[in-house]
Amino acid sequence: MFNTLKRKLFGDNSESKAVAKSRLHFVLVQDRTGLTNEEMAGFREEMVKVIEKYFVIDKEGFDIKYHRLADTTTLLINSPVIVRRVGSPTPNSIPVTMDEPEGAAASNI
């Protein structure tokens, strides 16, 4: 009990459960998709590139999850957007307009 409290209070992250969770997360993504490590890394890299074309994102927070519900598997891509890139020049100079008018989209964040 006190060890648990101590670990929680002082942020000691030595819980073996956390290790189990992250290992499972890794191995299940491989099992469910049938992609190899290299393919997964490649997919991730390309996804980041595509999103970065339009947004400035926090690459550290970029995360791909395979979430299975009763009879469907959903690909969840979580990409924290730091700032919208609308108005600033994009690599291919593609004018990007989202669902809001240009004036609002270009506001400083």
Add this chain to the structure above:
Amino acid sequence: MNTRNSGAGGKKDLGEVIVITSGKGGVGKTTTTASLGAALALRGQRTLVVDADIGLRNLDVILGLENRIVFNLVDVAKKICKPSQAIIKSKKSNNLFLLPASQTDDKDVIDEAEVRYVLDQFRREFHYILVDSPAGIEQGFRNACAGADSAIVVTTPEVSAIRDADRVVGLLSSKGIEARLIINRIDFDMVRRGDMLSVRDVQDILGVEILGVIERDEQIIVAANCGEPVTYNPKSKAGQAFTRIAGRVCGEPIPIPNLAGGSLWDRLTRKLGVST
């Protein structure tokens, strides 16, 4: 898609076939089959437990019926005996019967069509037919799933067992068989220390409905030693858990204790924003 309900609720005269499987060996499939079968029988449900682990039969030993076997699953499939000649009534209950596996054949001696034929011989006689699947995902597993209306996937809160359970849930889903999960051998002291995945963790990872949670319990070994399902021991926590699971199988809305509210400690830490 929802074969479970159409099997049991739609036609009352036909029994519901549930396959008990796991992928990984040694997680408690046979114990679950025997204990859940006994619990259903105690509720007055006529229940047949089928040992589909051809060549490595064990359900007979767990039920203490090893010295009463004359015919087996393969004999019924090959029409060597009448279906009624192969099933053995349990010592403890008039509602619980065993269809043993053959010990001398290989797993591929019968195919899925033959398993369906065997199950059809018993569907009108029983409310529930529980099929104990062998470990693995090969022919033995495919045979055990043939004719199943739904599945119970047994896992323990360990990386290897959960990984295999995930694979099996995927395979069942591709066959259109809905799976529910039993988490076996959980140790809540270890969960509290952060050294074991919690019920919620396992559910989040697998994304499958939880049917029940069985605590690690020495009485399971004692029961296996004696050849009597742990369900008959009213003091055993595992026995009580199987009784609750039988209630859920019969459609009673019995909550999973460690999923809804969690322990006082769980609720406290959640409130404090500590991830557990």
